[in-house]
Structure formats: C-alpha cells, structure tokens
Amino acid sequence: MDKENFFERVYEVVRQIPPGRVTSYGAIAEFLGTKGSSRMVGYAMNACGTAWPPVPAHRVVNRRGLLTGKRSFSSPQLMQQLLESEGVKIENDKVVDFKSLFWQPGAEL
DNA sequence: GCAATGACTGGAG
C-alpha cells in the first residue's frame, strides 16, 4: 500500500528515539515536513501494531508530555510501565520533566 | 463526495 509510505516515515523516526527519551507528535510531523498533520502522526501510531519491526510508540507523547495514546495500547498501563522501565518517571499519566527528556528527530543523528 | 472522528497544536485566560 502506498499510504504505508507515510506511516513508515513516522515509524522510522519513532524507532530512532533513544531509550529514556520522549518526543511530541508535532516534532515528528514537522520533521517529516507535514507539520500541519500532527494528528496524522498519532493516526499512524494507531496502526503501529501492524508495522514491523515494532515501534516504541510509548516514547511518543503529546506536547504536554501526557500519555494520550496509552488507551490505544494493548494495555493502558503498558505505556507507562515501559517508560518507567526506561527511566522515565510518569505522574498522573504525564511525563515528569518532559521538556528535559524531550528528544527532537534529527537533532542527534 | 460530504460529514464525522481522532494517540494534535498554538494562542489566550
């Protein structure tokens, strides 16, 4: 499917996110050149389960660092668990010190 | 093809 092309772009970036780091949908969308399509990034993540290799979607949060996509995970608490497992502290479904853990695509590539 | 939906964002309070 040609549309997969767009999704794979998102997956490729997300897979490059270092452990213990997080990024926002807008940052990915902007990096891909589809800044206005920030929602599409999230939409692509919704289909990340169909992508291979697996995509660490738990490292992708909204601009506030809120785990908005945890409900779309296999288990809502899985996302938080994975992040904490990587050293990212989560409180009230949001990343602690999010701006410090923020990672921009292409920044350290 | 139009209307509704959504893992969003920026600006203002």
Place this chain on the structure above:
DNA sequence: CCTCCAGCCATTG
C-alpha cells in the same frame, strides 16, 4: 503549568 477554543489533515462510514 493547566484548561478552553478553533484550526488542520488524513482516514473511514
């Protein structure tokens, strides 16, 4: 830092 409003864009019914 958080909440509310309006704008954007691709996918789906």
